[in-house]
Amino acid sequence: MEIKDLSFQYGKQTVLQSISARIRKGKITTIMGSNGCGKSTLFYLMTKNLKPVSGGVYLNGKNIQEICLKEFAKKVAIVHQYNSAPNDTTVRTLVAYGRTPYSSFYRRSGSEDEEAIDWAMRVTNIYEYKDKPLCTLSGGQRQRVWIAMALAQKTEILLLDEPTTYLDIRYQIQILSLIKSLNKDLGMTIVMVLHDINQAIYYSDEVIGLKEGRVIVQGELNEAINSATLQEIFGVNLKVVETKDCKYVLAV
C-alpha cells in the first residue's frame, strides 16, 4: 500500500496536507500521533470511508478510489474502533458476516466459506464460544470476534483502528500478541492506529508519525523513534531507554 500526496479537508479546515508514506508488505506499521493530528482521517481515507481532496492511496499500484467496495473487501480487511451488533447475535453468525464480499444473489455459502469461518475462529481462539451470544462475552473476547470477522474475509492486509481501546491491560496484551502472530505466522500486512507509545514500539516494525496533518517521521522503528522525534510528534520531552533488544519510552 502506498500513500501519495494525500490531502484532505473538512470544509475549510485542512486535516491532511499532501502526505506520502509507504506501507511495506508483510510488516506491522503503526500510525502514531497526538489527538487531532489526522490519524483517524488517514485511517478513513485508507479504508475508503472518506474521499481524498487530492492525491490518493494506492494498492498494488491502483488507486483504491477505482477499486469497488466488494473487490476492496477481498483485499483489505478492517477492524474499526467501535463496533456493535444486536445482543443475541452469536459469535459464529458475526464471523460469517466476514464472508459477505464473497456472497451474491446467485451464490449460496459453500464449504470454502465454512472453512474460512472455522479457521478465523480458531486463529483468534474463540471457537469454543461459537454458539454464544455476543452479550455474554467479555470485552477482550468481543474484540477477538471482530478480528475474526475481518480474518474471515481472507485478505492479505489487515487494518485496525485502536484495537485496544476499551480494554484493560491483560486484554490489550492478548490482542496485540494475536495481531503479532497474524503477522508472523500468516504473513499478513498489518496497519494499526495505536495510542500507547510503548506498545507501538514493542509490537510494530515500522511507524508513521503524524503531527498537524503532516508526516513527521516514517520508516523502520529503531531509526524513526528517539527522543527528538517523539518531542516533535507529541510536543513533550520523553526519555527513551534502550535495552539490548528494545526501546522503552518513559511516558510519565
Next chain:
Amino acid sequence: MKKTLTSFVVLWLLLAGLIFASVNLGSIRVSLPELLKGLFVAYNENVAVVFDLRFPRIIIAVLSGAALAVSGVLFQAVMKNPLADPGIIGISAGASFAAVLVTMFFPAWFFFSPIFAFGGGVVACFLVYSLSWKSGLTPLRIILVGIAVNAVFSGLLEAVNYMTGGRQSVVAAIVGANISMKTWDDVHTLVWYVLVGLLGALAVSGRCNLLSLEDKTVRNLGVNVHAVRVLVSAVAVLLAGIATAVAGVISFVGLIVPHIARLLVGSNHRTLIPFSILLGSFTVLLADTAGRVIAAPYEIPASIVMAVIGGPFFIFLLRRSDKTYGN
C-alpha cells in the same frame, strides 16, 4: 432454536383459531363442517353471507397486519431505531393522504391507489430522512421529525375529510381506518401488492442483518450501505403504503409486533421477518375482532383498538429503548 420453533407452531395455531372465531362472531354462525361444505361443495345461504361480508374483512386485516408489521421491522433495521413505526413517523399518513387525493380527483384510478399511496409514502419517508439527517441519524431525532411529518399529513388528511363534508365514504373510510365495509375487490387490490412486498422483505432479510452492524464496518465488508438503506426503505414504504391505501392508518402495529417477535425468536431477520408476518396478521385481526365484539352491535375500528393498546406500549419501549441495541 426450540423456542423459535415452538413460537412458530403456537402462533400458527392461534392464528387459525382466531380466523375461525372471527368468521363466527356476529349474528350468523356456521360450524366448521358447514363452512367447509358451504365453501367447497354445496351452496349455503349463511356461508355465502359470511363469505361475502366477513371473509374480505378478515383477509384484509390479515394482509395489512402482515404488511405493517414487516414494514416496521424494516424501518427499524434501516433507522437502527426500535421505535420506528410507519404510523408514528408519518409514512402511513403520507401514503393515505396520497390515496385520498387520488380517490377524490381521479376516482377511476382507484385500482392504482396503492401505487399512489406508495408515492405518498416515499415523499413522507424522504422528508423524514432528509430533515433528520445531520451528519448521521440519531434515533430520537428521527422520531421527533417523524411525529412532525405525521402531524402535517394527518392534518391535511382531516382537512380534506372536512372539505368533502365527510360525505365521500371512501375518503372517510381511509381516514377512519375503517375496514368494516370491505369487499372482495379490495382484497384483490391488496393481495398482489402485499405478496410482492413480503417477498421483497424476505429477499432483503440478510441485508437487514448487516445493517445492525456499524455503517463503517458494513462498508468495509464490501456493501454499499446507502444503497441497501434505500432498497430496504423502498420495500418498507411499499408495504406500509399499500396497507394504508386499503385499510387506512393503523399505528403501532409496526412497533408492537416486531418488539414481541424479537423477544420470542431473536433479532435475526431471516426468522424475525417470517414471524412478524404471522404475528402482524394475528394482532390486527385480533384488534379488528375485538373491536367488533366489545361494543356490539357498534364497531370500534381496529386502528382505534391498536392506538389504545399501542400508546402505553410505546411509552414502555421509550423507557427501555437504550437497552435494545448493545455493544
